[in-house]
Amino acid sequence: MKSKLILLLLIIFQQIACSQQIDKNGLQISDKLLSSIQKDIGKRSEPLNREVWNYDSEGNEDNYTLNKGVVFKFVKESQAYSIFKKYHKEVIESGNYLFLTNMDFDDSYKTYYDIVIVNCSNQFELIKLIGTNGVNYDVYNNDIVTQMKEWHKEVDFTIDVVDVARIHAYMGKLPKDIKQFAKEVYKFCPDVIDQGYSSIDKMILDYKQNKYFWLWWD
Numbered sequence: 001m002k003s004k005l006i007l008l009l010l011i012i013f014q015q016i017a018c019s020q021q022i023d024k025n026g027l028q029i030s031d032k033l034l035s036s037i038q039k040d041i042g043k044r045s046e047p048l049n050r051e052v053w054n055y056d057s058e059g060n061e062d063n064y065t066l067n068k069g070v071v072f073k074f075v076k077e078s079q080a081y082s083i084f085k086k087y088h089k090e091v092i093e094s095g096n097y098l099f100l101t102n103m104d105f106d107d108s109y110k111t112y113y114d115i116v117i118v119n120c121s122n123q124f125e126l127i128k129l130i131g132t133n134g135v136n137y138d139v140y141n142n143d144i145v146t147q148m149k150e151w152h153k154e155v156d157f158t159i160d161v162v163d164v165a166r167i168h169a170y171m172g173k174l175p176k177d178i179k180q181f182a183k184e185v186y187k188f189c190p191d192v193i194d195q196g197y198s199s200i201d202k203m204i205l206d207y208k209q210n211k212y213f214w215l216w217w218d
Contacts, residue, residue: 026069045072055133072116083115124145154175179204192216
């Protein structure tokens with residue numbers, strides 16, 4: 001009986017140790033969670049060190065370094081999306097946000113992303129942190145946050161890709177008037193069609209098939 005009790009206590013202590021919060025480059029996260037993500041990706045995290053420039057319509061600019069978090073660099077697209085789907089909810093519950101960024105390509109034009117975990121549990125706060133903008137179209141960070149909040153009421157999206165001029169998101173539901181929604185997206189971000197789908201009809205078809213939308217200001 002005594003040996004069983006000792007074994008039980010050892011198991012409990014191991015579980016507590018595995019679930020301990022650690023400070024990883026200013027990021028408070030479960031050691032067990034971070035270890036699982038690292039194991040699935042097959043590489044260790046690096047300290048996040050990203051310079052951000054944020055602009056507003058008055059011509060003011062805000063420059064800062066986003067350096068509280070971790071990054072896994074140059075991860076294959078399919079693996080990056082898999083990691084997001086598997087761990088995003090758990091990371092959110094820990095008070096942080098896991099997302100993909102810095103889309104890149106290898107010599108064979110295969111797509112890669114960096115995977116970042118940053119201390120931010122709100123996807124609208126994340127857009128602000130990254131400074132996403134479309135200044136070439138007079139679309140500024142605050143405009144994007146405001147518009148995304150409106151669309152969230154309609155399609156209940158979850159953002160998985162954020163960059164300085166790019167946002168991708170899964171739709172929790174399709175909009176009631178999908179054609180009107182597509183027109184709004186095109187008006188807000190013309191490059192979605194002009195350098196993407198080429199027509200509203202193709203855009204709508206993709207929305208229906210994949211429940212996924214993206215914005216990109218070239």
